Amino acid sequence: MQHSDILSRFGLTSSGAGLTARSPVDGATLATVAETAPSQVSDIVANAARAFEAWRSVPAPRRGELVRLLGEELRAAKEDLGRLVSLEAGKIYQEGLGEVQEMIDICDFAVGLSRQLYGLTIASERPGHSMRETWHPAGPCLVISAFNFPVAVWSWNAALALVCGDPVVWKPSEKTPLTAAACQVIFDRAVARFGDAPANLSQIVQGGREVGEALVAHPGFPIVSATGSTRMGREVSKVVAERFGRSILELGGNNAMIVAPSADLDMALRAILFSAVGTCGQRCTTLRRLIVHRSVKDQLLPRLKAAYASVSIGSPLESGVLMGPLVDADAFKAMQRALDSAKAEGGTVTGGERTLADRFPNAYYVTPAIVEMPAQTEVVRHETFAPILYVLTYDTLDEAIALQNAVPQGLSSCIFSTDVRETERFLSAAGSDCGIANVNIGPSGAEIGGAFGGEKETGGGRESGSDSWKAYMRRQTATVNYSSALPLAQGIKFEI
Ligand code: UN1
Numbered sequence: 001m002q003h004s005d006i007l008s009r010f011g012l013t014s015s016g017a018g019l020t021a022r023s024p025v026d027g028a029t030l031a032t033v034a035e036t037a038p039s040q041v042s043d044i045v046a047n048a049a050r051a052f053e054a055w056r057s058v059p060a061p062r063r064g065e066l067v068r069l070l071g072e073e074l075r076a077a078k079e080d081l082g083r084l085v086s087l088e089a090g091k092i093y094q095e096g097l098g099e100v101q102e103m104i105d106i107c108d109f110a111v112g113l114s115r116q117l118y119g120l121t122i123a124s125e126r127p128g129h130s131m132r133e134t135w136h137p138a139g140p141c142l143v144i145s146a147f148n149f150p151v152a153v154w155s156w157n158a159a160l161a162l163v164c165g166d167p168v169v170w171k172p173s174e175k176t177p178l179t180a181a182a183c184q185v186i187f188d189r190a191v192a193r194f195g196d197a198p199a200n201l202s203q204i205v206q207g208g209r210e211v212g213e214a215l216v217a218h219p220g221f222p223i224v225s226a227t228g229s230t231r232m233g234r235e236v237s238k239v240v241a242e243r244f245g246r247s248i249l250e251l252g253g254n255n256a257m258i259v260a261p262s263a264d265l266d267m268a269l270r271a272i273l274f275s276a277v278g279t280c281g282q283r284c285t286t287l288r289r290l291i292v293h294r295s296v297k298d299q300l301l302p303r304l305k306a307a308y309a310s311v312s313i314g315s316p317l318e319s320g321v322l323m324g325p326l327v328d329a330d331a332f333k334a335m336q337r338a339l340d341s342a343k344a345e346g347g348t349v350t351g352g353e354r355t356l357a358d359r360f361p362n363a364y365y366v367t368p369a370i371v372e373m374p375a376q377t378e379v380v381r382h383e384t385f386a387p388i389l390y391v392l393t394y395d396t397l398d399e400a401i402a403l404q405n406a407v408p409q410g411l412s413s414c415i416f417s418t419d420v421r422e423t424e425r426f427l428s429a430a431g432s433d434c435g436i437a438n439v440n441i442g443p444s445g446a447e448i449g450g451a452f453g454g455e456k457e458t459g460g461g462r463e464s465g466s467d468s469w470k471a472y473m474r475r476q477t478a479t480v481n482y483s484s485a486l487p488l489a490q491g492i493k494f495e496i
Contacts, residue, residue, distance in 0.1 A: 014033075015033055017034070018033050018034045019177050024327045025316060033178065036205040042218075067159050070159070071108055081179070081183075083317070089148060089150050091282075103155035105449075117135050122477075127483060127485075137166050139166060140168070143170045144236070166472050187201075224236060224247050230458075233247075250463055251409075256404045258394075260296075260419060262422070272389070282331070346373065350369065352366060353367055371391065410435060436450075449464075451463070451468045
Protein backbone atom coordinates (compact mmCIF):
# COMPACT_ATOMS: atom_id res chain seq x y z
CA MET A 1 0.00 0.00 0.00
CA GLN A 2 1.25 3.48 -0.86
CA HIS A 3 1.85 5.98 1.97
CA SER A 4 -0.73 8.32 0.49
CA ASP A 5 -3.35 5.53 0.43
CA ILE A 6 -3.08 5.04 4.18
CA LEU A 7 -3.43 8.78 4.75
CA SER A 8 -6.46 8.98 2.49
CA ARG A 9 -8.21 6.33 4.60
CA PHE A 10 -8.46 9.02 7.24
CA GLY A 11 -9.05 11.87 4.83
CA LEU A 12 -5.65 13.32 5.78
CA THR A 13 -3.87 15.55 3.31
CA SER A 14 -0.65 17.49 3.50
CA SER A 15 -1.09 21.03 4.78
CA GLY A 16 1.76 22.38 2.68
CA ALA A 17 3.49 23.93 5.68
CA GLY A 18 4.01 23.18 9.35
CA LEU A 19 5.33 20.08 11.09
CA THR A 20 7.00 17.54 8.84
CA ALA A 21 5.91 13.99 9.48
CA ARG A 22 8.61 11.63 8.32
CA SER A 23 8.69 7.88 8.39
CA PRO A 24 11.47 6.14 10.34
CA VAL A 25 11.02 3.28 7.84
CA ASP A 26 12.86 5.08 5.01
CA GLY A 27 13.23 8.67 6.19
CA ALA A 28 10.72 9.87 3.59
CA THR A 29 8.45 12.80 4.27
CA LEU A 30 4.88 11.55 4.68
CA ALA A 31 3.10 14.90 4.89
CA THR A 32 3.23 18.26 6.56
CA VAL A 33 0.76 18.99 9.31
CA ALA A 34 -0.48 22.45 10.28
CA GLU A 35 1.08 23.62 13.53
CA THR A 36 -0.81 25.17 16.42
CA ALA A 37 0.59 28.57 17.41
CA PRO A 38 1.06 29.33 21.12
CA SER A 39 -1.30 32.28 20.60
CA GLN A 40 -4.10 29.78 19.86
CA VAL A 41 -3.77 28.13 23.26
CA SER A 42 -6.20 30.45 25.03
CA ASP A 43 -8.94 29.68 22.48
CA ILE A 44 -8.29 25.96 22.84
CA VAL A 45 -8.55 26.21 26.61
CA ALA A 46 -11.77 28.24 26.32
CA ASN A 47 -13.22 25.57 24.00
CA ALA A 48 -12.31 22.85 26.47
CA ALA A 49 -13.84 24.83 29.35
CA ARG A 50 -17.14 25.17 27.43
CA ALA A 51 -17.12 21.47 26.59
CA PHE A 52 -16.51 20.70 30.27
CA GLU A 53 -19.49 22.76 31.40
CA ALA A 54 -21.82 20.62 29.31
CA TRP A 55 -20.07 17.24 29.61
CA ARG A 56 -19.75 17.18 33.40
CA SER A 57 -23.56 17.09 33.72
CA VAL A 58 -24.10 14.28 31.19
CA PRO A 59 -24.71 11.06 33.17
CA ALA A 60 -21.55 9.00 33.32
CA PRO A 61 -23.10 5.90 31.63
CA ARG A 62 -24.13 8.15 28.72
CA ARG A 63 -20.56 9.46 28.57
CA GLY A 64 -19.55 5.81 28.45
CA GLU A 65 -21.70 5.42 25.32
CA LEU A 66 -19.41 7.83 23.46
CA VAL A 67 -16.40 5.78 24.50
CA ARG A 68 -18.21 2.60 23.44
CA LEU A 69 -18.70 4.13 19.99
CA LEU A 70 -15.04 5.19 19.95
CA GLY A 71 -14.13 1.54 20.62
CA GLU A 72 -16.34 0.46 17.72
CA GLU A 73 -14.76 2.97 15.37
CA LEU A 74 -11.32 1.82 16.48
CA ARG A 75 -12.26 -1.78 15.74
CA ALA A 76 -13.34 -0.74 12.24
CA ALA A 77 -10.13 1.25 11.69
CA LYS A 78 -7.75 -1.21 13.37
CA GLU A 79 -5.80 -2.30 10.28
CA ASP A 80 -5.52 1.21 8.83
CA LEU A 81 -4.46 2.82 12.09
CA GLY A 82 -2.11 -0.07 12.89
CA ARG A 83 -0.43 0.41 9.52
CA LEU A 84 -0.16 4.17 10.02
CA VAL A 85 1.42 3.62 13.45
CA SER A 86 3.87 1.25 11.83
CA LEU A 87 4.67 3.77 9.13
CA GLU A 88 5.01 6.82 11.37
CA ALA A 89 6.56 5.30 14.51
CA GLY A 90 8.49 2.50 12.78
CA LYS A 91 7.20 -0.39 14.88
CA ILE A 92 6.34 -3.66 13.16
CA TYR A 93 2.78 -4.01 11.86
CA GLN A 94 1.94 -6.67 14.47
CA GLU A 95 2.89 -4.23 17.20
CA GLY A 96 0.98 -1.45 15.46
CA LEU A 97 -2.08 -3.69 15.56
CA GLY A 98 -1.36 -4.54 19.19
CA GLU A 99 -1.25 -0.87 20.04
CA VAL A 100 -4.68 -0.30 18.48
CA GLN A 101 -5.97 -3.37 20.31
CA GLU A 102 -4.79 -1.72 23.53
CA MET A 103 -6.94 1.29 22.58
CA ILE A 104 -9.97 -0.92 21.99
CA ASP A 105 -9.40 -2.70 25.30
CA ILE A 106 -9.17 0.53 27.29
CA CYS A 107 -12.41 1.73 25.67
CA ASP A 108 -14.15 -1.47 26.82
CA PHE A 109 -12.67 -1.00 30.28
CA ALA A 110 -13.81 2.62 30.43
CA VAL A 111 -17.34 1.77 29.27
CA GLY A 112 -17.72 -0.61 32.22
CA LEU A 113 -16.18 1.98 34.48
CA SER A 114 -18.75 4.56 33.40
CA ARG A 115 -21.24 2.67 35.58
CA GLN A 116 -18.78 2.13 38.42
CA LEU A 117 -17.39 5.51 39.45
CA TYR A 118 -18.05 4.50 43.03
CA GLY A 119 -17.57 6.60 46.11
CA LEU A 120 -17.84 5.47 49.73
CA THR A 121 -20.46 6.00 52.37
CA ILE A 122 -18.76 6.67 55.66
CA ALA A 123 -20.08 6.31 59.23
CA SER A 124 -20.53 9.77 60.72
CA GLU A 125 -19.59 10.29 64.36
CA ARG A 126 -22.58 12.63 64.78
CA PRO A 127 -26.17 11.44 65.33
CA GLY A 128 -28.60 12.14 62.49
CA HIS A 129 -25.77 12.71 60.02
CA SER A 130 -24.68 10.89 56.93
CA MET A 131 -21.37 11.16 55.20
CA ARG A 132 -20.42 10.21 51.68
CA GLU A 133 -17.70 10.66 49.16
CA THR A 134 -18.53 11.67 45.60
CA TRP A 135 -16.26 11.66 42.58
CA HIS A 136 -16.92 14.63 40.31
CA PRO A 137 -15.37 15.47 36.93
CA ALA A 138 -12.17 17.45 37.49
CA GLY A 139 -11.96 19.60 34.35
CA PRO A 140 -10.07 19.60 31.06
CA CYS A 141 -7.23 17.11 30.93
CA LEU A 142 -4.05 17.83 28.99
CA VAL A 143 -2.39 14.74 27.54
CA ILE A 144 1.23 14.84 26.40
CA SER A 145 2.41 11.69 24.69
CA ALA A 146 5.59 10.29 23.17
CA PHE A 147 6.37 8.91 19.71
CA ASN A 148 6.79 5.29 20.75
CA PHE A 149 3.15 4.66 21.67
CA PRO A 150 1.74 7.42 19.51
CA VAL A 151 -1.93 6.45 19.89
CA ALA A 152 -2.40 4.05 22.82
CA VAL A 153 -1.19 6.48 25.47
CA TRP A 154 -3.72 9.06 24.31
CA SER A 155 -6.48 6.48 24.51
CA TRP A 156 -5.57 5.32 28.05
CA ASN A 157 -5.99 8.88 29.17
CA ALA A 158 -8.81 9.97 26.88
CA ALA A 159 -11.08 6.96 27.46
CA LEU A 160 -10.86 7.39 31.23
CA ALA A 161 -11.01 11.18 31.18
CA LEU A 162 -14.09 11.16 28.94
CA VAL A 163 -16.11 8.78 31.11
CA CYS A 164 -14.95 10.76 34.13
CA GLY A 165 -16.44 13.90 32.54
CA ASP A 166 -13.25 15.64 31.46
CA PRO A 167 -12.63 16.95 27.93
CA VAL A 168 -9.18 16.18 26.55
CA VAL A 169 -6.58 18.33 24.83
CA TRP A 170 -3.83 16.26 23.29
CA LYS A 171 -0.32 17.39 22.47
CA PRO A 172 1.18 14.39 20.64
CA SER A 173 4.88 14.00 19.95
CA GLU A 174 6.00 16.22 17.09
CA LYS A 175 7.46 13.04 15.57
CA THR A 176 4.02 11.45 15.18
CA PRO A 177 1.48 14.11 14.18
CA LEU A 178 -0.31 11.98 11.58
CA THR A 179 -1.37 9.14 13.85
CA ALA A 180 -2.73 11.79 16.23
CA ALA A 181 -4.67 13.44 13.42
CA ALA A 182 -6.05 10.02 12.45
CA CYS A 183 -7.24 9.45 16.03
CA GLN A 184 -9.07 12.75 15.93
CA VAL A 185 -10.81 11.63 12.71
CA ILE A 186 -11.81 8.36 14.39
CA PHE A 187 -13.01 10.24 17.46
CA ASP A 188 -15.08 12.56 15.27
CA ARG A 189 -16.74 9.52 13.68
CA ALA A 190 -17.79 8.36 17.16
CA VAL A 191 -19.04 11.86 18.05
CA ALA A 192 -21.13 11.99 14.85
CA ARG A 193 -22.83 8.71 15.78
CA PHE A 194 -23.31 9.80 19.41
CA GLY A 195 -25.40 12.74 18.29
CA ASP A 196 -25.45 15.36 21.03
CA ALA A 197 -21.93 15.58 22.38
CA PRO A 198 -20.66 19.08 23.13
CA ALA A 199 -18.15 20.44 20.63
CA ASN A 200 -14.43 20.15 21.35
CA LEU A 201 -14.47 17.21 23.74
CA SER A 202 -11.20 16.24 22.14
CA GLN A 203 -8.77 18.73 20.62
CA ILE A 204 -5.29 18.27 19.22
CA VAL A 205 -2.43 20.68 19.49
CA GLN A 206 0.26 19.94 16.93
CA GLY A 207 3.64 21.46 17.57
CA GLY A 208 6.83 21.53 19.53
CA ARG A 209 8.16 22.69 22.83
CA GLU A 210 6.89 26.26 22.79
CA VAL A 211 3.21 25.42 22.41
CA GLY A 212 3.65 22.52 24.84
CA GLU A 213 4.99 24.89 27.47
CA ALA A 214 2.09 27.31 26.96
CA LEU A 215 -0.37 24.45 27.52
CA VAL A 216 1.35 23.07 30.60
CA ALA A 217 1.47 26.47 32.26
CA HIS A 218 -2.22 27.17 31.66
CA PRO A 219 -4.42 26.96 34.77
CA GLY A 220 -7.28 25.77 32.54
CA PHE A 221 -5.90 22.24 32.87
CA PRO A 222 -6.34 20.91 36.41
CA ILE A 223 -4.98 17.56 35.17
CA VAL A 224 -1.82 17.12 33.10
CA SER A 225 -0.91 13.59 32.07
CA ALA A 226 2.58 13.48 30.59
CA THR A 227 4.38 10.48 29.11
CA GLY A 228 7.96 10.83 27.96
CA SER A 229 11.47 11.47 29.25
CA THR A 230 12.36 12.11 32.87
CA ARG A 231 13.81 15.47 31.82
CA MET A 232 10.49 16.52 30.30
CA GLY A 233 8.52 15.22 33.30
CA ARG A 234 10.69 17.12 35.75
CA GLU A 235 9.96 20.39 33.93
CA VAL A 236 6.25 19.68 33.49
CA SER A 237 5.69 18.67 37.10
CA LYS A 238 7.39 21.83 38.44
CA VAL A 239 5.21 24.10 36.33
CA VAL A 240 2.02 22.20 37.14
CA ALA A 241 2.83 22.06 40.87
CA GLU A 242 3.49 25.81 40.89
CA ARG A 243 -0.12 26.40 39.85
CA PHE A 244 -1.42 23.55 42.07
CA GLY A 245 -2.50 21.39 39.17
CA ARG A 246 -2.23 17.62 39.28
CA SER A 247 0.33 15.75 37.18
CA ILE A 248 0.10 12.13 36.13
CA LEU A 249 3.65 11.29 35.10
CA GLU A 250 4.80 8.21 33.21
CA LEU A 251 8.49 8.78 32.52
CA GLY A 252 11.62 6.77 31.93
CA GLY A 253 12.14 3.14 32.82
CA ASN A 254 15.25 1.02 33.31
CA ASN A 255 13.64 -2.34 33.51
CA ALA A 256 15.40 -5.46 34.66
CA MET A 257 14.94 -9.22 34.59
CA ILE A 258 16.45 -11.45 37.24
CA VAL A 259 17.15 -14.95 35.91
CA ALA A 260 17.44 -17.33 38.86
CA PRO A 261 19.09 -20.78 38.85
CA SER A 262 15.70 -22.52 38.76
CA ALA A 263 14.41 -20.47 35.80
CA ASP A 264 12.83 -22.11 32.78
CA LEU A 265 15.49 -20.86 30.38
CA ASP A 266 13.47 -21.54 27.22
CA MET A 267 10.75 -19.25 28.49
CA ALA A 268 13.23 -16.68 29.76
CA LEU A 269 14.92 -16.59 26.37
CA ARG A 270 11.68 -15.85 24.53
CA ALA A 271 10.71 -13.21 27.08
CA ILE A 272 14.10 -11.51 26.81
CA LEU A 273 13.90 -11.42 23.05
CA PHE A 274 10.46 -9.81 22.89
CA SER A 275 11.06 -7.33 25.66
CA ALA A 276 14.63 -6.28 24.75
CA VAL A 277 14.41 -6.29 20.96
CA GLY A 278 10.71 -5.63 20.34
CA THR A 279 9.82 -2.09 19.23
CA CYS A 280 13.58 -1.76 18.59
CA GLY A 281 14.11 -1.19 22.31
CA GLN A 282 11.92 1.88 22.28
CA ARG A 283 9.28 1.05 24.89
CA CYS A 284 9.29 2.58 28.36
CA THR A 285 9.01 -1.02 29.51
CA THR A 286 11.82 -2.39 27.30
CA LEU A 287 14.12 -4.83 29.06
CA ARG A 288 17.41 -2.98 29.55
CA ARG A 289 19.17 -4.97 32.28
CA LEU A 290 19.56 -8.72 32.55
CA ILE A 291 20.64 -9.76 36.04
CA VAL A 292 21.55 -13.39 35.64
CA HIS A 293 22.73 -15.88 38.25
CA ARG A 294 26.38 -16.74 37.83
CA SER A 295 25.54 -20.46 37.50
CA VAL A 296 23.25 -20.02 34.46
CA LYS A 297 25.02 -17.24 32.60
CA ASP A 298 27.10 -19.60 30.48
CA GLN A 299 24.03 -21.55 29.42
CA LEU A 300 21.87 -18.55 28.70
CA LEU A 301 24.20 -16.09 27.03
CA PRO A 302 25.33 -18.16 24.02
CA ARG A 303 21.70 -19.06 23.30
CA LEU A 304 20.72 -15.42 23.62
CA LYS A 305 23.45 -14.30 21.26
CA ALA A 306 22.35 -16.92 18.73
CA ALA A 307 18.74 -15.77 19.03
CA TYR A 308 19.83 -12.13 18.60
CA ALA A 309 21.75 -13.05 15.45
CA SER A 310 18.64 -14.60 13.91
CA VAL A 311 16.29 -11.65 14.52
CA SER A 312 15.04 -10.40 11.16
CA ILE A 313 15.62 -6.67 10.89
CA GLY A 314 14.00 -4.62 8.17
CA SER A 315 11.06 -2.57 7.07
CA PRO A 316 8.44 -2.94 9.81
CA LEU A 317 5.77 -3.09 7.13
CA GLU A 318 7.14 -6.37 5.72
CA SER A 319 5.85 -9.59 7.21
CA GLY A 320 8.35 -11.77 9.05
CA VAL A 321 10.35 -8.77 10.26
CA LEU A 322 10.69 -8.61 14.06
CA MET A 323 12.69 -5.44 14.46
CA GLY A 324 12.20 -2.16 12.65
CA PRO A 325 14.28 1.02 12.78
CA LEU A 326 15.19 3.51 15.47
CA VAL A 327 13.02 6.58 15.24
CA ASP A 328 15.68 8.95 13.86
CA ALA A 329 19.33 9.94 13.60
CA ASP A 330 19.38 11.38 17.13
CA ALA A 331 18.25 8.04 18.53
CA PHE A 332 21.05 6.33 16.61
CA LYS A 333 23.64 8.80 17.93
CA ALA A 334 22.41 8.33 21.51
CA MET A 335 22.71 4.56 21.08
CA GLN A 336 26.28 4.82 19.78
CA ARG A 337 27.23 7.19 22.63
CA ALA A 338 25.85 4.75 25.19
CA LEU A 339 27.78 1.86 23.62
CA ASP A 340 31.00 3.92 23.64
CA SER A 341 30.47 4.75 27.31
CA ALA A 342 29.74 1.11 28.09
CA LYS A 343 33.04 0.10 26.47
CA ALA A 344 34.88 2.80 28.39
CA GLU A 345 33.29 1.50 31.60
CA GLY A 346 34.56 -2.02 30.97
CA GLY A 347 31.75 -3.51 28.91
CA THR A 348 32.03 -6.08 26.12
CA VAL A 349 29.68 -5.21 23.28
CA THR A 350 28.14 -7.68 20.82
CA GLY A 351 26.08 -6.08 18.02
CA GLY A 352 24.77 -2.54 18.02
CA GLU A 353 25.97 -1.57 14.53
CA ARG A 354 24.05 0.25 11.87
CA THR A 355 22.65 -2.06 9.23
CA LEU A 356 20.69 -1.82 5.93
CA ALA A 357 22.19 1.63 5.31
CA ASP A 358 22.52 0.85 1.60
CA ARG A 359 18.81 0.09 1.25
CA PHE A 360 17.66 2.81 3.64
CA PRO A 361 20.30 5.58 3.58
CA ASN A 362 17.98 7.99 5.40
CA ALA A 363 16.76 5.61 8.08
CA TYR A 364 18.48 4.07 11.10
CA TYR A 365 18.36 0.30 11.39
CA VAL A 366 20.66 -1.33 13.93
CA THR A 367 21.49 -4.78 15.16
CA PRO A 368 20.41 -5.25 18.78
CA ALA A 369 23.27 -5.04 21.28
CA ILE A 370 24.18 -7.26 24.20
CA VAL A 371 26.68 -5.65 26.57
CA GLU A 372 28.33 -7.72 29.29
CA MET A 373 29.19 -5.35 32.12
CA PRO A 374 31.59 -5.92 35.01
CA ALA A 375 29.30 -3.86 37.27
CA GLN A 376 26.26 -1.58 37.21
CA THR A 377 28.20 1.48 36.04
CA GLU A 378 26.93 4.94 35.20
CA VAL A 379 25.76 4.17 31.66
CA VAL A 380 23.69 1.22 32.90
CA ARG A 381 21.83 3.51 35.29
CA HIS A 382 20.58 5.65 32.40
CA GLU A 383 17.73 4.92 30.03
CA THR A 384 18.90 4.89 26.42
CA PHE A 385 15.93 4.47 24.11
CA ALA A 386 17.52 1.80 21.94
CA PRO A 387 17.95 -2.00 21.85
CA ILE A 388 20.85 -2.27 24.30
CA LEU A 389 20.71 -5.05 26.86
CA TYR A 390 23.25 -4.83 29.69
CA VAL A 391 24.10 -8.15 31.30
CA LEU A 392 25.13 -8.33 34.95
CA THR A 393 25.71 -11.38 37.15
CA TYR A 394 24.75 -12.12 40.76
CA ASP A 395 25.32 -14.72 43.45
CA THR A 396 22.54 -14.18 46.00
CA LEU A 397 18.94 -13.06 45.50
CA ASP A 398 19.46 -10.16 47.91
CA GLU A 399 22.27 -8.95 45.70
CA ALA A 400 20.11 -9.32 42.59
CA ILE A 401 17.22 -7.35 44.11
CA ALA A 402 19.62 -4.67 45.36
CA LEU A 403 21.07 -4.33 41.83
CA GLN A 404 17.61 -4.25 40.29
CA ASN A 405 16.55 -1.42 42.62
CA ALA A 406 19.80 0.57 42.46
CA VAL A 407 18.79 2.74 39.50
CA PRO A 408 16.95 6.08 39.51
CA GLN A 409 13.94 4.69 37.60
CA GLY A 410 11.21 2.38 38.91
CA LEU A 411 8.83 1.34 36.13
CA SER A 412 8.89 -2.38 35.41
CA SER A 413 10.74 -5.46 36.63
CA CYS A 414 10.55 -9.23 36.56
CA ILE A 415 12.03 -12.45 37.82
CA PHE A 416 12.31 -15.82 36.09
CA SER A 417 12.32 -18.47 38.77
CA THR A 418 10.33 -21.56 39.67
CA ASP A 419 11.19 -21.23 43.36
CA VAL A 420 8.20 -19.77 45.19
CA ARG A 421 10.37 -18.48 48.02
CA GLU A 422 12.32 -16.40 45.54
CA THR A 423 9.36 -15.15 43.54
CA GLU A 424 7.37 -14.14 46.62
CA ARG A 425 10.37 -12.37 48.08
CA PHE A 426 10.76 -10.49 44.80
CA LEU A 427 7.12 -9.34 45.05
CA SER A 428 7.31 -8.48 48.76
CA ALA A 429 7.80 -5.09 50.39
CA ALA A 430 11.51 -5.86 50.47
CA GLY A 431 11.57 -6.89 46.81
CA SER A 432 11.24 -4.95 43.57
CA ASP A 433 10.65 -1.22 44.08
CA CYS A 434 8.91 -0.83 40.69
CA GLY A 435 5.32 -0.05 39.77
CA ILE A 436 5.21 -3.28 37.78
CA ALA A 437 6.70 -6.56 39.01
CA ASN A 438 6.21 -9.76 37.02
CA VAL A 439 7.00 -13.41 37.60
CA ASN A 440 7.94 -15.55 34.60
CA ILE A 441 6.86 -12.77 32.22
CA GLY A 442 9.07 -10.11 30.66
CA PRO A 443 8.79 -6.48 31.84
CA SER A 444 6.99 -5.16 28.74
CA GLY A 445 3.60 -5.72 27.21
CA ALA A 446 1.47 -4.94 30.27
CA GLU A 447 -2.29 -5.46 30.05
CA ILE A 448 -4.53 -2.39 30.29
CA GLY A 449 -6.48 -3.78 33.27
CA GLY A 450 -3.69 -3.02 35.72
CA ALA A 451 -2.51 0.40 36.81
CA PHE A 452 0.43 1.35 34.59
CA GLY A 453 3.32 3.47 35.85
CA GLY A 454 6.15 3.47 38.31
CA GLU A 455 8.10 5.06 41.12
CA LYS A 456 11.13 7.31 41.57
CA GLU A 457 12.17 9.05 38.33
CA THR A 458 9.40 7.21 36.49
CA GLY A 459 7.22 9.87 38.07
CA GLY A 460 4.78 8.03 40.35
CA GLY A 461 1.72 8.36 38.09
CA ARG A 462 -0.66 5.54 37.25
CA GLU A 463 -2.64 5.32 34.04
CA SER A 464 -4.98 2.82 32.45
CA GLY A 465 -6.59 0.15 34.66
CA SER A 466 -7.38 -0.54 38.32
CA ASP A 467 -8.50 2.67 40.05
CA SER A 468 -6.34 5.00 37.92
CA TRP A 469 -9.60 6.76 36.98
CA LYS A 470 -9.56 8.54 40.33
CA ALA A 471 -6.73 10.77 39.09
CA TYR A 472 -9.13 12.26 36.51
CA MET A 473 -11.78 13.23 39.06
CA ARG A 474 -12.08 15.44 42.11
CA ARG A 475 -13.15 13.89 45.36
CA GLN A 476 -15.82 15.58 47.43
CA THR A 477 -16.63 14.61 51.01
CA ALA A 478 -20.24 15.54 51.81
CA THR A 479 -21.77 15.41 55.29
CA VAL A 480 -25.55 15.86 55.59
CA ASN A 481 -27.33 16.71 58.83
CA TYR A 482 -30.85 15.28 58.75
CA SER A 483 -31.50 15.90 62.48
CA SER A 484 -32.84 19.05 64.10
CA ALA A 485 -29.80 19.59 66.28
CA LEU A 486 -26.38 20.93 65.37
CA PRO A 487 -23.80 18.74 67.11
CA LEU A 488 -20.20 19.60 66.31
CA ALA A 489 -17.58 17.05 65.44
CA GLN A 490 -14.96 16.14 68.02
CA GLY A 491 -17.61 16.82 70.74
CA ILE A 492 -16.84 20.55 70.75
CA LYS A 493 -19.29 22.76 72.64
CA PHE A 494 -19.63 26.21 71.14
CA GLU A 495 -22.82 27.85 72.39
CA ILE A 496 -23.88 31.28 73.55
C1 UN1 B 1 5.26 2.91 26.75
O1 UN1 B 1 6.28 2.40 26.33
O2 UN1 B 1 5.13 4.14 26.85
O3 UN1 B 1 3.58 -2.44 28.77
C2 UN1 B 1 4.05 2.14 27.14
C3 UN1 B 1 3.82 -2.15 27.60
C4 UN1 B 1 2.76 -1.42 26.81
C5 UN1 B 1 2.81 0.03 27.07
C6 UN1 B 1 4.16 0.66 26.94
N1 UN1 B 1 1.48 -1.95 27.19
O4 UN1 B 1 4.87 -2.42 27.05
